[in-house]
Amino acid sequence: MKISVKLFGPLRTNRFKEQGCEYPDGASLQSILDRFEFADHSLGIILINGVHASVNDQVKDGDALSLLPILGGG
Numbered sequence: 001m002k003i004s005v006k007l008f009g010p011l012r013t014n015r016f017k018e019q020g021c022e023y024p025d026g027a028s029l030q031s032i033l034d035r036f037e038f039a040d041h042s043l044g045i046i047l048i049n050g051v052h053a054s055v056n057d058q059v060k061d062g063d064a065l066s067l068l069p070i071l072g073g074g
Helices: 029-036
Strands: 002-007 018-022 043-048 064-069
Touching: 029 043, 029 064
Parallel strands: 002 064
Antiparallel strands: 002 018, 043 064
């Protein structure tokens, strides 16, 4: 299945901004995230098709996955 993956902020470092990626049918979101090897606690917000998601969610062919870093500020 093909998933569009968009990375934001420092998650793009040595990676990409947006690209289509191929994954096995039925891949869990956690298995997709494991491929990126993000530093511990660097991933903050996960969106599937613009809706908040958790690592336990499933993705479908054609989904748009957006990954944002932990946001700070005050």
